[in-house]
Amino acid sequence: MPSLLQSQLSDLLASGFGAVDLLDTLLQSQPSLVSVVDEQGQVLLFSPNHRMLSGVSEEPEPIQHIDALFPPFIRQRFSAPLHELVLQEDLTRWEMSVQHRDGQVHLYDVQHWVFEGEGQRWVLTAASDVSGQRRAQNETQLEQKSQLNYLSFHDPLTGLANRSLFYDRAHKSLSRSKRHQSSIALLLIDLDRFKNINDSLGHDAGDYFLKQIAQRLGDALRDTDTVARLGGDEFVVILENIAQAEDIVSITEKLLSNLSKPIDVSGHEVACTASIGVALYPKDGDSIDQLLKHADLAMYKAKAQGKNRTQFYVQAMTDTAVNYLLLENDLRKAIDNGDLCLHFQPQVDLQSRLIAGVEALVRWEHPERGMISPGEFIPLAEETGLIEPLGDWVLLEACQRFQAWMSQGIHLGKVAVNLSSRQFRQEHFEQTIVKTLLQSRLSPEYLELELTESTAMENAAETIELLNAFANMGVSLAIDDFGTGYSSLAYLKRFPINKLKIDRSFIHDIDTNEADAAIAKSIIDLAHNMTLQVIAEGVERMNQAQWLMDHHCDQVQGFYYSRPLTEAALLELVRNPQRMVVSSSGVRLLV
Ligand code: C2E
Numbered sequence: 302m303p304s305l306l307q308s309q310l311s312d313l314l315a316s317g318f319g320a321v322d323l324l325d326t327l328l329q330s331q332p333s334l335v336s337v338v339d340e341q342g343q344v345l346l347f348s349p350n351h352r353m354l355s356g357v358s359e360e361p362e363p364i365q366h367i368d369a370l371f372p373p374f375i376r377q378r379f380s381a382p383l384h385e386l387v388l389q390e391d392l393t394r395w396e397m398s399v400q401h402r403d404g405q406v407h408l409y410d411v412q413h414w415v416f417e418g419e420g421q422r423w424v425l426t427a428a429s430d431v432s433g434q435r436r437a438q439n440e441t442q443l444e445q446k447s448q449l450n451y452l453s454f455h456d457p458l459t460g461l462a463n464r465s466l467f468y469d470r471a472h473k474s475l476s477r478s479k480r481h482q483s484s485i486a487l488l489l490i491d492l493d494r495f496k497n498i499n500d501s502l503g504h505d506a507g508d509y510f511l512k513q514i515a516q517r518l519g520d521a522l523r524d525t526d527t528v529a530r531l532g533g534d535e536f537v538v539i540l541e542n543i544a545q546a547e548d549i550v551s552i553t554e555k556l557l558s559n560l561s562k563p564i565d566v567s568g569h570e571v572a573c574t575a576s577i578g579v580a581l582y583p584k585d586g587d588s589i590d591q592l593l594k595h596a597d598l599a600m601y602k603a604k605a606q607g608k609n610r611t612q613f614y615v616q617a618m619t620d621t622a623v624n625y626l627l628l629e630n631d632l633r634k635a636i637d638n639g640d641l642c643l644h645f646q647p648q649v650d651l652q653s654r655l656i657a658g659v660e661a662l663v664r665w666e667h668p669e670r671g672m673i674s675p676g677e678f679i680p681l682a683e684e685t686g687l688i689e690p691l692g693d694w695v696l697l698e699a700c701q702r703f704q705a706w707m708s709q710g711i712h713l714g715k716v717a718v719n720l721s722s723r724q725f726r727q728e729h730f731e732q733t734i735v736k737t738l739l740q741s742r743l744s745p746e747y748l749e750l751e752l753t754e755s756t757a758m759e760n761a762a763e764t765i766e767l768l769n770a771f772a773n774m775g776v777s778l779a780i781d782d783f784g785t786g787y788s789s790l791a792y793l794k795r796f797p798i799n800k801l802k803i804d805r806s807f808i809h810d811i812d813t814n815e816a817d818a819a820i821a822k823s824i825i826d827l828a829h830n831m832t833l834q835v836i837a838e839g840v841e842r843m844n845q846a847q848w849l850m851d852h853h854c855d856q857v858q859g860f861y862y863s864r865p866l867t868e869a870a871l872l873e874l875v876r877n878p879q880r881m882v883v884s885s886s887g888v889r890l891l892v
Pocket residue numbers: 646661662663674675676679692695719720721751781782805838839840841858859860861865
C-alpha cells in the first residue's frame with residue numbers, strides 16, 4: 302500500500318507538476334548531502350553540497366564515480382568499494398568527520414538506502430552535518446559532568462562544601478600554616494535542639510531552616526574562610542591566620558548571635574541557638590583529624606554547660622573523655638552484673654507526719670571508685686542509651702521492693718521513681734510500665750513517676766499524650782526540680798499531674814533569702830491553685846521545715862527527716878519505736 306506521501310506525490314505529478322524541477326529544488330534546498338549511485342558505483346545524482354566534501358571545484362561538473370564523492374581518507378577506511386558494502390547490507394549507517402575547505406572539521410551522519418526495480422539496484426545516500434548537534438550533546442555531558450563534580454564536593458541542600466571538600470581545603474590550610482608558622486582555628490558548630498524543628502514542623506521546614514543557617518554562616522565569615530556542612534545540623538569552619546584567641550572570640554560571638562536570630566519558616570518564627578567547639582593549630586593538634594576530635598569534645602562541653610556558647614578545647618577534656626569511655630564500659634557491666642542498688646528516701650506529710658512516700662534513688666557501688674553518684678552516671682547512661690536497661694531495672698526493682706513491704710504489712714504511701722528524658726520517650730515505654738506493674742503485682746496507685754520540668758516541657762505536646770496514658774492507668778505523676786527549667790503554664794495546666802516538687806536550690810536559704818522564699822511561696826500557691834500537691838526537696842534544717850509548715854507546703858523530703866536509706870536501713874527505721882509510730886493509718890515519723 303502506498304504511503305500517504307507517495308499518493309500525494311503521484312497526485313502532484315499526475316497534475317502535471319514538473320518532477321525534475323521538484324527534485325532539483327528539493328536537492329538544492331537540502332542541507333544534507335544526497336546522492337544516488339547504481340550497482341557499479343556510477344553516480345547518477347548528487348546534491349550540490351557534495352562539493353564541500355569532495356573538494357571538487359565550485360563549478361558544477363559531473364562526478365562520475367561514488368569514490369569521487371568521498372575524500373580519499375574515507376575511502377581507505379572501507380575494505381571494499383562503498384556501494385558494494387551497502388548493497389551487501391553490511392553498512393547502512395556510519396559517521397565521518399571531514400575537514401571542510403574553510404578548515405573546520407564537521408561530523409556527518411551518513412545513511413544508505415537500497416532501492417530495487419526492473420532488475421537494477423541503486424543506493425541512495427544522505428549525509429547530514431551533525432556537528433552542531435553533537436557539540437550541544439557534548440556540552441550537556443560536560444555540564445552534567447561538572448554538575449556531578451560539583452555534587453561530589455558540595456552539600457546538595459545548602460551548597461556548602463561537603464566533608465570531602467572540607468578535608469581537601471583543611472589539609473591545604475594546614476600545610477600553608479605549617480609553612481608560614483601561623484595559626485588556624487577549627488570551629489565545630491552544632492545547632493541546639495534542631496531536632497525539635499524537624500519533629501514539630503516537618504523535614505521540609507527543617508531543610509529550609511538549615512539552608513538559612515548555612516547562608517548566615519557564609520555571611521558572617523570572610524570569603525577566604527572555609528565553611529562546610531559535615532552532616533545533619535553540624536557545620537565546620539576553618540579560620541586561617543589567627544593572630545590571637547580574642548579574634549576567634551569576636552567571630553564566634555558574631556556567629557552565635559547571627560545564628561540565633563529567628564527565621565520565618567512558613568509563617569512560624571523559629572529560633573535555634575548553636576554550640577561551638579574550637580580547636581587551634583598548633584596548640585591543640587597538628588592534624589585535621591585531631592583538631593576535629595578536639596573541637597568535637599569542646600563542642601560537647603559547650604552543650605553540657607547549657608548550650609548557646611563557645612568552648613575552647615583544653616587537654617582535660619580528653620582525659621574526661623577517656624574516663625567517660627571507661628566508665629561507660631563499667632556501667633554496662635554493672636547493669637549486667639546487678640551491681641546497682643536502690644536507696645529510698647522518705648517523703649513526709651507535714652500535717653499528719655505520716656510517711657507519704659519513698660523516692661527510689663539509684664546507687665552504683667563501683668569496685669574501684671567506690672560510690673558513684675547518679676548525677677555522674679545518669680547523664681552518661683542517657684547519652685549511651687544504657688538508660689533504657691538501667692531505667693527498666695530501677696522501675697522493676699522499686700515496684701518489687703514496695704510490693705514486698707506491703708505484703709509484710711508496711712505501708713509507706715507510694716514509691717516514686719525518677720524517669721530520665723530518653724527513658725520517658727523510648728518507644729513502648731507505656732508497655733514497660735504495664736509489664737512492670739504486672740510483674741511486681743503492684744497496684745498502679747502506689748507508683749509515682751517523677752519527671753523533671755525540662756523533660757516534661759521538651760516536647761510538651763507529646764508529653765501530654767504520654768502522661769495521659771499513665772494517668773489513665775492510675776499511676777501518679779510528679780514534676781521534679783520544679784522552678785529550674787522553663788515551664789509553659791499553658792502546658793502545665795494540661796498535664797494530668799498530681800504533684801510539684803520544689804527544687805532544693807530554693808529551699809536551701811528559704812528561711813533567710815527573700816527571693817527564694819518568694820519563689821517557694823509562689824510555687825506552693827501555684828500548685829494549690831491548680832489543685833496539685835506540693836513537696837519541698839532538700840529540707841536539711843528545722844527552720845526550713847518550719848517555714849514550709851507555716852506556708853502550707855504539703856510534704857517534705859530531705860536529710861532533716863531522713864537521708865536516702867538502703868532497704869535494710871529503711872526497714873530498721875520503720876521498726877524503730879523511737880523514730881516511728883506504725884499504726885493502721887501508716888508509718889508516722891517522729892522528728
Ligand atoms: P532528684 O530526683 O531531685 O533526687 C533528689 C536528690 O537530692 C537525691 O540525690 C537525694 O539524695 C538528694 N537529697 C535528698 N535530700 C537532700 C537534702 O536534704 N540535701 C541535699 N543536699 N540533697 C538531698 P541523688 O540520689 O544523688 O540523685 C541525684 C539525681 O539523680 C536525682 O535528683 C535524680 O534526678 C537522678 N536520679 C537518681 N536516681 C535515679 C534513677 O533511678 N533514674 C533516673 N532517671 N534518675 C535518677
